[in-house]
Amino acid sequence: MPLLQVVLVLIVVGVLLWLVNRFIPMASSIKSILNAVVVIAVVLWLLNIFGLLASLSNIHVGKP
Helix, strand or coil: CCHHHHHHHHHHHHHHHHHHHHHCCCCHHHHHHHHHHHHHHHHHHHHHHCCHHHHHCCCCCCCC
């Protein structure tokens, strides 16, 4: 995926999250949870795009 598309997706996600936070009335705790879920999803997506998430599957915890 070209870098320009990654930047555009990040901008669109940021604007959508800002619009939801600004114009949809909801409790602040729900907004915090929503923000955290979106940030975690975007970070995982970025790790997957740059190939860092695939290398984490080689890590084993405990006995193989």
